Amino acid sequence: xxxxxxxxxxxxxxxxNKDRTQIALCPNNHEVHxxxxxxxxxxxxxxxxxxxxxxxxxxxxxxxxxxxTCGTDRNAYxxxxxxxxxxxxxxxxxxNRAARCVKWSPRENKFAVGSGSRLISICYFEQENDWWVCxxxxxxxxxxxxxxxxxxxxxxxxxxxxxxxxxxFSAYIKEVEERPSPTPWGSKMPxxxxxxxxxxxxxWVHSICxxxxxxRVAWVSHDSTLCLADASKRMAVTSLCTETLxxxxxxxxxxxxxxxxxxxxxxxxxxxxxxxxxxxFGGKLDVPxxxxxxxxxxxxxxxxxxxxxxxxxxxxxxxxxxxxSISQISVLAGGKxxxxxxxxxxxxxxxxxxDVKSLESAxxxxxxx
Amino acid sequence: xxxxxxxxxxxRSSPANMKSQAMKEQAQGTMxxxxxxxxxxxxEQAVNSLDRNGVDLLMKYIYKGFEKPTENSSAILLQWHExxxxxxxxxxxxxxxxxxxxx
Numbered sequence: 001x002x003x004x005x006x007x008x009x010x011x012x013x014x015x016x017n018k019d020r021t022q023i024a025l026c027p028n029n030h031e032v033h034x035x036x037x038x039x040x041x042x043x044x045x046x047x048x049x050x051x052x053x054x055x056x057x058x059x060x061x062x063x064x065x066x067x068x069t070c071g072t073d074r075n076a077y078x079x080x081x082x083x084x085x086x087x088x089x090x091x092x093x094x095x096n097r098a099a100r101c102v103k104w105s106p107r108e109n110k111f112a113v114g115s116g117s118r119l120i121s122i123c124y125f126e127q128e129n130d131w132w133v134c135x136x137x138x139x140x141x142x143x144x145x146x147x148x149x150x151x152x153x154x155x156x157x158x159x160x161x162x163x164x165x166x167x168x169f170s171a172y173i174k175e176v177e178e179r180p181s182p183t184p185w186g187s188k189m190p191x192x193x194x195x196x197x198x199x200x201x202x203x204w205v206h207s208i209c210x211x212x213x214x215x216r217v218a219w220v221s222h223d224s225t226l227c228l229a230d231a232s233k234r235m236a237v238t239s240l241c242t243e244t245l246x247x248x249x250x251x252x253x254x255x256x257x258x259x260x261x262x263x264x265x266x267x268x269x270x271x272x273x274x275x276x277x278x279x280x281f282g283g284k285l286d287v288p289x290x291x292x293x294x295x296x297x298x299x300x301x302x303x304x305x306x307x308x309x310x311x312x313x314x315x316x317x318x319x320x321x322x323x324x325s326i327s328q329i330s331v332l333a334g335g336k337x338x339x340x341x342x343x344x345x346x347x348x349x350x351x352x353x354x355d356v357k358s359l360e361s362a363x364x365x366x367x368x369x
Numbered sequence: 370x371x372x373x374x375x376x377x378x379x380x381r382s383s384p385a386n387m388k389s390q391a392m393k394e395q396a397q398g399t400m401x402x403x404x405x406x407x408x409x410x411x412x413e414q415a416v417n418s419l420d421r422n423g424v425d426l427l428m429k430y431i432y433k434g435f436e437k438p439t440e441n442s443s444a445i446l447l448q449w450h451e452x453x454x455x456x457x458x459x460x461x462x463x464x465x466x467x468x469x470x471x472x
Contacts, residue, residue, distance in 0.1 A: 202467045223467035224460035241421050243458025 001286075001358075003321050004042060006035070007349035012055060013328060014345045018062035020332055024048075025345065026055035032069055034086075050077050050088045057102035057113070064108045070099035076113055076123070078132065091132040093121045101147055107154045109176045114145030120159055122171045122191075137169050137192045147207045151214040155180040155189055158217050160205025166219045166227070168196040184215050184231035196235055201225055203246065206262070211252045212337035216272070220247035220260050228258075228272055228279055240270065240279035249329040253339035253356065256369040259285065261326035261344055265318060267354065271369055283366055285359050286320045324348035375403045376415055380423050393471070400430045405445045416452040424457040428465050 007027045014025040022045070024034045032055055034046040053073030060067050067079040067086065074095050077088040093099060097116030104111045110124040113134075118141045123134040143162035150157055150171075157171045170189035172180060185195045196217075203222030210217050218228040224246050227239040247262035256274065261267040269282030324347040332353065334340040345351045360366055379400050407415060419427060431453060434446045453461065 202464070202469050222463075224463040241425060241460060241464060243460045245459050246463055 001321060001352060001354055003350055003352040005348070005350040006042070009349050010324070010327070010347035011345040011349055011351065013058045014330065014343075014351065015058040015060040015067070016330060016332065016343070017060050018065070023351070024058050024060055024067060025351075026058060026069075027349075028054065030054060030071070030073075032058060032067070046086055048079060048086055048088070051075065053098065056098065056100050059102050059104045059111065061104045061108040066104075066108070068102050068104060068111050070102040070113050070115075072098035074099060074115075076102060076111075076121075078111075089132065091123050091134065093123070093134055094136070095119065095121060097144075100144060103148045103150055105150045105154050105171075106152055107177070109154075110171070110173055112148050112150070112157050112171060114148050114159060114161070116144040118143055118145070118161075120145055120148065120157070120169070120171075122157075122173065124173050124176050126175070135173065135191065137171065139192070140194065140197075141167070146205060147219075149208050149210050149217070151183070151185075151210050152212070153180050153183060153214060156183065156185060156195060156210075156214070158208045158210055158219075160208035160219050160221075162204040164201055164203060164205065164221065166196075166198040166205050166208055166217065166229070167194060168217065169194055185235070196229065196231075198227065198229060198237055201227060201239065206247065207249045207260075209251050209258075209336075211255050212335060213255060216252075216255070218250055218252065218258055218272075220250045220262065222246045226250065226258070226260055226270055226279060230272075230274070230277065233277060236277060238272075238277050238279050240281065242268075242281065244268065248325060248327050249344075251329045251331055251339075251342065252336040253331070253334075253342065254368060255337060257282070259329060259339075259342060261329055263325045264320075265322045265325060265346070265348075266320040267326065267329065267342075267344055269366060269368065271367070282368075283363060285354065285363070285366075286322075287363055321352050322346045322348055322350055372403065372406050372411065373415055373418070376407070377418070379403045380419065380426055397430065397433050401434050401439075401442060404430070404434070404449055405442060407445075407449075409448055412448055413452050416449070416456050419456075421457075424453055425461050425464050427453050428457060428461045429468065429471070432465050433471075 009028040012026040022036045030051045032048040035042040036045045051071040053071045055071045057070045070076040076091040079086040095115045095117040099113050099115045101114045113121040120137040121134040126133045145161045147160040155172045158168045160166045170193040201221045205219050205221045208219040215231045224242050229237045245263035247260040250260040256272045258270045266286035271282045326344045326346040331339045332341040343353050
């Protein structure tokens with residue numbers, strides 16, 4: 001596990017480039033900083049200053065090497081690298097509230113922005129006008145869209161929002177792509193069609209993720225639950241009430257295993273048992289080093305008893321790698337089907353890279369299916 | 370024995386969808402009586418006999434009981450809270466806070 005502390009402020013969002021040598025992140029202000037890996041160090045190579053509000057979402061298209069950023073100033077910018085500088089292009093989203101999340105589609109010909117205006121903007125490039133155009137998906141979203149994820153077919157989009165529901169929409173744009181073939185989620189997919197809507201859990205849906213094949217979608221919500229909908233089981237939803245604080249980010253690492261992290265500051269493994277349609281907790285992935293247990297002096301014992309009414313020798317400091325909530329997880333290597341490395345960033349301003357193979361060998365009863 | 374059975378019955382027949390406030394208050398009163406009738410040593414066993422949903426429901430009743438404290442209720446409820454927390458974790462408390470259907 002490699003941990004690097006970038007800042008003392010939270011990292012609002014991050015995105016990696018294709019070969020994972022550069023990371024773009026927002027240091028909790030209006031800018032985007034791009035760092036490049038120089039051996040074991042990270043050096044800042046670019047500062048992208050265009051937004052007038054905090055940057056809430058960044059996504060880096062691997063093939064076309066374009067960045068898209070969105071912020072609380074209700075704007076999104078598409079950045080292209082010209083020579084040694086990133087040049088922004090404004091995209092008019094036509095929203096009247098902050099943008100919250102942005103994701104390039106798998107084929108990078110469009111991107112989706114979730115916002116506080118209770119709608120999703122799907123933006124694509126119109127060649128004739130040399131301009132990014134956007135279309136809105138409004139119904140039946142009742143609150144801020146917090147998270148988005150694209151299906152591998154480039155058409156379906158999963159959205160998690162603050163009205164406690166996870167929905168899958170069709171974002172089919174006839175100007176940029178051909179008709180999609182039928183999927184387990186449905187066959188008729190006109191733009192804005194609601195393919196799936198989960199029954200209410202009781203918490204804001206913080207993060208949502210399609211599996212590599214697109215047949216499953218998982219989401220985490222603020223009532224400390226992790227839910228999964230399986231299209232091959234007629235969209236049956238299974239949920240797991242976790243014992244932890246609410247999770248903020250989730251991703252698939254194989255077709256059956258998920259890694260999620262949140263306010264407990266450590267990533268956790270969950271497994272989906274397809275035959276029984278059940279989600280189970282697989283274990284915490286952050287194994288703290290065994291700190292030497294120094295014996296408490298009698299004075300300390302009495303002080304503890306006085307202050308905390310317990311003679312417990314438990315540490316008051318966090319043993320995990322991240323010292324504050326983890327807000328985002330991204331897959332670095334192996335894709336969502338066979339992830340071998342993933343990265344977490346959090347509110348402690350740190351970024352940590354986790355290696356799946358070494359986790360498997362370090363934590364003996366960890367089973368990643 | 371008897372207390373355990375009363376406990377399970379109270380949990381099972383709890384008003385998940387009941388809209389009437391009076392019925393909810395009655396159920397809460399019954400639950401409180403059952404909870405206070407337990408000996409401290411038996412609480413852990415009772416909590417372990419519940420499934421995940423049962424533990425969440427128990428937590429809801431415990432917090433409801435905290436809202437209107439009577440003579441001795443808080444002390445007993447705190448003991449129940451400690452045992453329920455050990456099984457349900459912080460997640461069960463979060464679910465009490467985020468629940469839209471109250472008991």
